[in-house]
Amino acid sequence: MARIYASANAQLGRSWYDYDNFRIEWSSPDRYEIVDRVGGGKYSEVFEGLDTANSETCIIKVLKPVAAKKINREIKILRNLTGGPNIVALLDVVQDPSSRYHSLIMEYVDNVEWKALYPILGEVDIKFYTFQLLKALDFVHSRGIMHRDVKPGNVMIDHRHRKLRVIDWGLAEFYHPGTGYHIRVGSRYYKAPELLVGYKLYDYSLDLWSTGCMLASMLFRKEHFFRGSDNNDQLLKIMKVLGSDNFDAYLKVYDIPFETDMAALLHSYPKQPWTRFVTAENQPFVTSEALDLLDKLLRYDHQKRLTAREAQAHPYFNLVRLEATSIKGD
Ligand SMILES: CN1CCn2c1nc1c(Br)c(Br)c(Br)c(Br)c12
Ligand code: NA
Numbered sequence: 001m002a003r004i005y006a007s008a009n010a011q012l013g014r015s016w017y018d019y020d021n022f023r024i025e026w027s028s029p030d031r032y033e034i035v036d037r038v039g040g041g042k043y044s045e046v047f048e049g050l051d052t053a054n055s056e057t058c059i060i061k062v063l064k065p066v067a068a069k070k071i072n073r074e075i076k077i078l079r080n081l082t083g084g085p086n087i088v089a090l091l092d093v094v095q096d097p098s099s100r101y102h103s104l105i106m107e108y109v110d111n112v113e114w115k116a117l118y119p120i121l122g123e124v125d126i127k128f129y130t131f132q133l134l135k136a137l138d139f140v141h142s143r144g145i146m147h148r149d150v151k152p153g154n155v156m157i158d159h160r161h162r163k164l165r166v167i168d169w170g171l172a173e174f175y176h177p178g179t180g181y182h183i184r185v186g187s188r189y190y191k192a193p194e195l196l197v198g199y200k201l202y203d204y205s206l207d208l209w210s211t212g213c214m215l216a217s218m219l220f221r222k223e224h225f226f227r228g229s230d231n232n233d234q235l236l237k238i239m240k241v242l243g244s245d246n247f248d249a250y251l252k253v254y255d256i257p258f259e260t261d262m263a264a265l266l267h268s269y270p271k272q273p274w275t276r277f278v279t280a281e282n283q284p285f286v287t288s289e290a291l292d293l294l295d296k297l298l299r300y301d302h303q304k305r306l307t308a309r310e311a312q313a314h315p316y317f318n319l320v321r322l323e324a325t326s327i328k329g330d
Contacts, residue, residue, distance in 0.1 A: 002203035004307050006177045008144030017144060017174040019076035026095035032060055032105060043067035043170055048108065051091075058091060059106040070170055071102055077145055077169045078104070084143070086136035088156065088165040106167070112159045114152035118218055123285035126218045127320045129157060131312060132164040133211055138308035140166075141204040147172050150210035151190040152217070175203050188234050189213065189224040193247075193300045196235040199256050205302035208311065212297030219286050219294065220277045232262045242300060243271030250300035289316040 009017040036048045038059070044067060049060035063071055078090035092105035121129070133155060140147060147154075149171040156165045171185050180200035186192070192209035194202045216225035226241070228234025239247055244267070251258050260266065274291040293316045296306045306314070312321065 001177045002175060002205065003303055004309065005141050005144060005175070005204065008142060009174050009176055012144055016080065017176075019072045019174075022072055022076055024072070024075060024093060026102065027092055029094040029096050029103060032058065032092075032094065032103075034060060043070065049105070051105070057108040059108050061104040061106060063102045063104065065101075067170065068102075074170045074172070075104070077172045077174075080143060081140060081145065081169070084136065084139040086132050086164050086166055087139070088167045107165065109156035109163060109165045109167075110158040110160065111156040115223060117157060117159060118152070118223060119221055121218050123287075124319065125159075126215070126285060126290075127317055128162065129155075129164055130211070130215050130218070131317050131320045133166070133214070134308045134312045136164075136166045137204075137207050137211065138312065140172075141175075141207070141308055144174055145172055146175050146202075146204045147207050148185045149187060149190075150207045150214070151187045152214060153187070155214070177203075186210065188231065189227055191231070191234060192302065193235065193238060193250065194302055196231055196238075197251070197256050197258050199254060201254075202302060205305045205307070208297055208305045208308060209299075209302070211308075211311075212294060212305075215290075215294055215297065216277075219282060219290055220279070221282045222277075232260065232265060236262070236264050238300075239265065240269050241272050242298065244268045246271060246300055253301060287316075289314070292316070 031051060031053045033050045033052060034047045035050055037045065038048050039046045043064055045062045045064070047060040047062065049058045051058045075090070075093060081087045082090050088109070089107035090104060091107060094103050094105060095101070096103070137147070137150070147166065147169065149168060154166065154168045156167050157163070173181060178201070181202060183195045183198050183200060186195060186206070190210040190213050192202070192206050194206065213225050217223060226234060226237040228237045250256075274294060278286045293311065293314045296314070297311065299305045
């Protein structure tokens with residue numbers, strides 16, 4: 001059971017979380033022009049577009065037919081969240097009458113690719129962007145929704161305007177206490193331990209593990225902090241840092257049966273001190289407060305991880321919390 005916001009959906013009511021009986025009015029795609037392909041994946045092709053009605057740049061996310069069932073959920077969630085802090089805005093939903101393709105028209109972000117961004121972030125940048133991500137996650141969790149795929153590729157950052165937007169709500173779900181969820185979610189390097197051991201009764205705290213992985217990446221200047229070659233190796237990479245004793249304790253608390261044919265996972269590993277990852281290069285901004293926050297996010301036990309609200313109150317953010325609250329709006 002989530003420590004916070006467990007009853008959010010019960011309080012918000014069925015019209016908030018029921019995405020099955022939900023009729024969508026599709027607009028015509030005519031006012032939008034595709035400019036350039038910017039990416040894509042299993043469920044969609046993503047384009048930079050032009051809204052000819054206002055000459056604004058936008059993002060056109062063309063959903064593949066395979067995503068048909070999930071369209072309702074993504075649109076419902078985006079509509080519930082649009083307007084929230086640092087949440088990408090859903091501007092329109094269109095369907096092409098001939099091709100039958102559905103597309104989401106989203107707010108454009110002049111995103112700087114993670115590969116180029118993470119090595120140039122200074123101490124204040126890391127604090128600022130992590131704080132903005134936590135602000136978005138606390139908002140989303142308070143509305144009964146878990147993102148389930150937090151990773152650099154889903155956190156758009158326009159560094160020039162210091163603008164952060166969380167995108168891609170295609171894997172997001174409504175949290176209901178006692179519900180078992182799919183564990184094949186997220187992206188490997190950012191998958192929380194509960195997913196890797198097959199524990200289905202997870203909650204919002206899934207997103208805080210992923211946030212911890214992003215913070216570690218920025219602090220230690222490593223593109224992906226836990227970089228496993230498959231799900232087993234992913235767990236091994238985590239175990240070699242957090243240690244085996246805490247892993248065994250975690251399995252016990254939740255009575256998680258864990259079998260593996262990977263011998264290395266049965267070895268015993270000591271917990272590494274976070275200072276082990278400090279180098280001459282990252283040393284200027286890896287402060288003891290940063291490591292304290294990181295230690296409180298990267299916990300096996302999801303109930304022991306800080307919530308997004310608690311993390312925002314950590315002293316590590318003292319410098320940016322005041323600024324963030326004083327500048328109203330975005
Ligand atoms: C793969 N790429 C690169 C930039 N970019 C990509 N997908 C995006 C999505 Br979905 C949205 Br919504 C926004 Br906004 C941006 Br920007 C996006
Ligand atoms: Na999106």
